[in-house]
Amino acid sequence: MRLKQPFILFLTGMLSATGADQAAAQSLYKYKNHEGTTVISSNMPSEFVRLGYSILDRNGRVVETIPPVMTSDQKSQLADLQSLRAEQERQTELDQELLFLYGTPDEIDGAKNRKLSEFDQKIREMQNLEVIMAKNIDDKRLQIKKAGEKAPEYLYEELDNLKDQKQTYKDRAASYNREKSLLEKQYTASAERLKKLLKQKNLKDIEVVSREQLIGQWRIREDIAMDWNLDASGSFDSFFQQLGTHASEKSFGTWQLSNNRIILLINRKQQKDAIGDEESRRVSQEKQIQVLKATDSELQLLMDGKAINLFRS
Known part of the structure; x- marks a missing residue:
């Protein structure tokens, strides 16, 4: 028996639907x-x-x-994190430009002094012109006084113009002073920033850190959440989470200090994925972290090329 085409199409559709249901x-x-x-x-x-x-x-x-x-709080936290990352990227660009332009803070101070001298010259020019205008105003007033009631109107107009010019020079001098003050602050801040960058880059003049200074619990809450526990017995555990996500990682092992470097010998990791499933596994990993500075309340580290400040909890 020969099947009609509409019936064949109907059977084909039924078989396709059945296959899709089985796949699902x-x-x-x-x-x-x-x-x-x-x-x-x-x-x-x-x-x-x-x-x-x-x-x-x-x-x-x-x-x-x-x-x-994500909840509304998590969305807000993520937006703050993205804004913070954008600021950090911008700061990185500025740091790279600073390192490219200047080799030492003294070079920045030299550039600052040259710029300040230029502003001082502009300010003196405006002040001199202001003095000249003041003298011209006095002369014009004397001319009007001598003319008495017969003083023509244009003399008063010239007097007003001289007053306007004097005020213009005064305003320009004040503007140059404000620019000079702002520029001085910017150059000073750049010099301080360059000192920090060179210290991180060259790791010079680092104070010797003792093991006792590192023992205890440390933490940071910025774009990341990180907790450290460096035990006096030599064991350690840490917690790490990128804020705005649910995934996290815990590490366990031993630690030691050598030449201002914390050496972490990690033997176990416990990881949690985005939906909360946990996995614990044995590892054999060594991680070295440079200590830049250690005080009773703050720990400055150079980790993966980035400066991080931990605070005692």
């Missing part, structure tokens, strides 16, 4: 319920979607991870 049924969903228990199911309840979940293939491999829906 092969996907599994991994999520956590309200009790915190991990659930793997062929159905994804809508009430848990906002908490984040993973999509698994039929072999149990993760093919996609859907992060949790």
